[in-house]
Amino acid sequence: MPAKSLDHIYTSFRAGFQDAPDFAIDFYQRHATVLDGMESFDSPSQVKYFAELNWHYINALLQKDHYNKTIDEANITLPLIEFESSRLNAPDLRDEWYRGILYLKGMAHYKLRDYKHAVAAFKDLLSLDPENDLYYKWYHNALYGQRLKYIHLIWSVSAVLLLFVLFFEEFLPGTRSRLGLTILGFAGVVGNLAYEYRSRRSFRRVKTLDADQS
Secondary structure (H helix, E strand, C coil), X not given: CCHHHHHXXXXXXXXXXXXXXXXXXXXXXXXXXXXXXXXXXXXXXXXXXXXXXXXXXHHHHHHCCCHHHHHHHHHHXXXXXXXXXXXXXXXXXXXXXXXXXXHHHHHHHHHCCCXXXXXXXXXXXXXXXXXXXXXXXXXXXXXXHHCHHHHHHHHHHHHHXXXXXXXXXXXXXXXXXXXXXXXXXXXXXXXXXXXXXXXXXXXXXXXXXXXXXX
């Protein structure tokens, strides 16, 4: 595709820009034939134009709660930017637009409770920007989501142990066994409460960070 076509699309986008999801989605879809057909670029600046246009589109999809579509579009866009970054010997193309798309992908996985892939996305972001608190907190929150099944299991086992000691004491052979089961039950409860408290503090900090950056 001629370079001027992408340049013209980008210039048109900036000239009529509206900070609204519907604008970004409508604009992209009107130029989808060109943008979806992009396979290579003549210069790093073209890749930056492409990344910015796609970020606005993918961000709009996320705002509209189109989480699966967000992931699909990110999975198409990110590898192309990565390939062109290597081909053009331009590592700086993994810039805020690239990281922004990866962040949107991670958030979409998180919203779908696909914590495994959310963790992977935020981990990749941290490898690019290790000091970014927002990436770290969402990585931590995704880890929490991934561990929820184990947390629920610990709650269940702890409850069973404590209830058994409370209502079926006569079936336990001695004081040591009752004490041991009681300690195990309370240890599970205390451990889960401590982990839940730490994780909830992280969620509050994430909301604060999001508000600061909005």
